[in-house]
Amino acid sequence: MSIGVLYVVATPIGNLQDFSPRAQSVLRQVDLIAAEDTRHSRHLLKHFGITTACQSLHEHNERQQSSVLLQRLQLGEDIALISDAGTPLISDPGCYLIQSALAVQIRVVAIAGPSALISALSVAGFRADRFVFEGFLPAKALARRQRLDSLAHETRTLVFYEAPHRVLDSLNEMVQSFGQEREAVLVKELSKVFETVYRDSLGGIVKWLGVGRQKGEFVLVVQGAPPPDNNVLTPEVKRIFQLLGKELPLKKAAKLTSEITGVSKNSLYAFGLEQKKL
Template sequence: MAVSAALNPRIGILYVVATPIGNLDDISTRALSVLRDVALIAAEDTRHSARLLQHFGIMTPLAACHEHNERDQGARFLARLLAGEDVALISDAGTPLISDPGFHLVRQARAAGIRVVPVPGPCALITALSAAGLPSDRFVFEGFLPARTAARQARLERLKEESRTLIFYEAPHRLLECLGDLERIMGSDRLAVLARELTKTFETFQGLPLGELRAWVAADGNQQRGECVLLLAGWQAPSDNSVSAEALRVLDLLLKEMPLGKAAALAAEITGVRKNLLYQAALERRG
């Protein structure tokens, strides 16, 4: 029979605890206190987290909570919480749930009336954004792009005209492929920043147009190692006095089939570019 939160006057708290993404000095005093005081730590990889706890002399027991078991094992953690024990949720690095496991456990806990308390700290995407020099007032975090080329390109096509700063995580062995697809779809001149090995010894920030950034990474195998965050400047609409490459492509197709004036008028209707600009472009193309 399911345990009800109402049966226990002292329900435990589920703490969502951020841990360092590299430099161990980045852990907060509050995080250390919580990890010492809870009855159990739910960890993405118990072997990895055991080294972190050992470094800080923390003896709290660990239990696995990863993407393959968190749906099924959630009841195990809920039972401990409903019995009055506090539990901390951590991932291998950074803030849990951000491209890491934990969402299902947090949702189950909230549904059961259990208090969920965040203990904030390091997060790779925010760390990268803070030092990238790209607009940070509005941004979109896309996590990891699909591993398969076709699916990755399809996702990027949907983001092609996103005006906010785009942030991706990428595995080092797919970095060059990803940069190639970004250049192909977003254009070689779009400004991008590679933030690699954040807070670690070989931390790197490199900001270049996508074509140059891809070539720079291809020329240096060391840049294809470690944890990577890719940031991309948002799309900017062409100015009122310019004609986009896509509008010119439409115009060229229509010029093959109809008179200049009619082609410019139809191209304006299709693309939204002003007719007089397209008419002038058509004159130039007709010579």
């Protein structure tokens, strides 16, 4: 008996015309569809006349349900994994199932299609050859601020998902961590009737969003930080270096300051030697 195939199927993020014929065909032919929310997915499946049985697979039951799905796959059944919208696993459940399937040599096949991440990045106008996808930021303010602070000097384009009830708080904290002049693009309701792509500084987006525009599904694309000039010793860099130099040998102080600030340790070491001559 042949082992079944696990298909990872992308579904529309809004516009139903984005649902590929291949994706529809796979969902019709498989023995079972594992859906993040079966109630939500049934509307999509009914629209396209797909009557395949569904089983829920979400973040709260994934480990338990995965063992059942693996047994069915090993018995020769084909299963399709879908999320509520877009490409599964991109800030959606399914990773444990995929890892478990691969561990027992079950074939996993991607059925490509819509992704809010890639769609937003493609229209933002920032560099997209290298980027950082952060998904949803932490729900708690302190953890969210710590995550943003850790990204303040990231030079690659940053992409975030955010919920409508938290988007303004997150943007205000980005202003604090990245500065209000950092350029960004807010994309809401991708591929839907009221799709909006708003380009401005972070400060400008906060003002624009704060007047009753906080409904919808959001993707925020933030321009990366400018590359540091590794030879420029700002007053703040010098202050950090001098403070560390009081407790550490010159070479170690230069190395640690470089790790903190991104400034070349050779430049710092040379500066320290000059200071000793004064």
